[in-house]
Amino acid sequence: MNTRIIRDIPFNLVEGDLEVSIEYGDGRVTDAWSAGTLYRGFENLMKGRGPLDGLVMTPRICGICSTTHLFAAARALDAIAGLTPPDNAVRVRNVALMAEHVQSDVRQSVLMYMAAFAHPAHAGHPLYDEALRRYAPAAGSSAIDAIRETKRVLEVVAILGGQWPHSSFMVPGGIAFAPSQANLLQCQQLVGAYRAWYERRVLGCPIERWREVDSRAALDVWLAESSAHRDSETGFLLRFGRAAGLDAIGAGPNAFLSYGSLDLPQETAVVAQTRQLVAAGFARGNAVAAFDAAGIAEDVSHAWYRNHGTLHPAAGETDPYASAQEGRAYSWIKAPRYAGQAVETGPLAEAVIDGRPLFADIVSAGRTSALARQLARLTRPATLLPAMEIWLQELIEDHGAPIIVGDGQVPDGEGAGLLQAARGALGHWVRIENGRIARYQVITPTAWNGSPRDATGQRGAWEEAILGTPVANPDNPIEAGHVIRSFDPCLVCAVHTVRRRV
């Protein structure tokens, strides 16, 4: 077999600070290496600061998921202080996080994933002209529509946070202020309008109808049922994706992780299988086991860090050493592992661990793919929007109830804030000593999905997912891009300098 290493993969729609090299032979990807090229080091920025500084600093890790980092930081401080926020604080925190998720899921799908369907490499695809009309960069009808609508739903975060951007309204024990009734009614209107648009344009049907789709066969029935379904963004994703073969590539490690997210208030009409709307768990295929945070460890055998051993993040070190493991290390991303295994995290993992029948059927049939992963992301708002509406109604009805417990102080101790970000499992591990942050470790979803190899040689999730991908043109391996983008990599959103390009 003739092989060739390709380093210059045109991931212009993915990430400037992500480099994926692939080995190519006989028309397929035979090996892959994923490298984060930027050292961020927030962990070290945090040391020596006051206990509450994580609420201000860590939301700046990401320009898209700032509410998620705030939430993780607040949960870590809740844990250290031994505080359980009151129901209304739980609801407000949850609704803000969910607003961030439902906009991110649609933006990523329309503006990044399906935007690639309008790439000239797909010019021979029978749906290419329609893809161009929908997704042409900064001009396609779906792209414009998605930005307009997601802009509006993000107002919810601004209203509940009382400041935009960089709100730090989540504090140990709850939230810093109570939204007024008028604020809540406005949020209710925004979420209701977004749901109506999402049903009309993204699903092409009511959420209730979509939730009846419980198997691959039912998905086919749904797609054939009406032109509204076929013409929706979900319908187009399926039609274009299947014809492009995206349902046959990108399987991944077949191991899934969710930390669990969105605690249920003590009193609520929202129904879930556990005390969280998004269940925690680890799944091998669709065999789901309980999640144990003690099973997390970070391997740095192939990353540019001094190797202090494979450590749990509560004892983790972020000790950059650019010449470490020379010739072996290739990434600034560490390799987190769960019970020693590489896992994928994100909307597909959540769906599998929650036991949502459609995705359980896909995984059990061995049909995990880039298309399935993207379908899980685009349709995740169907699981979130109804609960958002219920929690906002409960906030209106229970207005005036407590929003915080404790005295705002954080004692010495250690704790973790774990939840599900838009892209998957996010954790902040914090230790406070003598009134200062002594240790702060962050593991992002992209660290899980985009990790390098570990000491056993096990590839990271998307390194594994890309193996075997057929590549029609090695000079433009767009198929590899479809696989990587289905994980929604996030590495570079922290710096946006205006660069002259023309």
Added chain:
Amino acid sequence: MAARIICIGNRQVRGDDFGPRVYDCLAAKPLPADVDIVDGGIIGLGLLRYLEDGRRVVFVDAVAGFSASGGMVLLDGAEVARQCVGGFDHAAGLPYLLKIMPAVLDSPPPVVTVVGHEGYASAQTVRTAAQCALHLATESADNACRA
């Protein structure tokens, strides 16, 4: 005329922190009642909400490639929008925001000017940029913008 100065960038990244440093400088000044300042951070499209109320807008941001000698540059919004040569991604910043703005706002797009700086700015340059942004916001740009 009411105006808004939106300072963008990451205050934890040297060089990219030009906008936040100018924001801090402006926040310490008495400002005209009709001038609003925003610490816009790194949220990209999340800033659309600040472009919809008809105010003139002055962005302050780090730039690269606009000045051979480095230092402060003034750019109009259209020139910055032209630097957007691709689609949306996690790195989408001011060029994408300004390019997409006319199509997605619920109101007519504002007049936009950008106060940029190449390289790390001295404290004096930050003060000058703050003064310049304020002059532009109040439609009285003068020598303060020629540092």
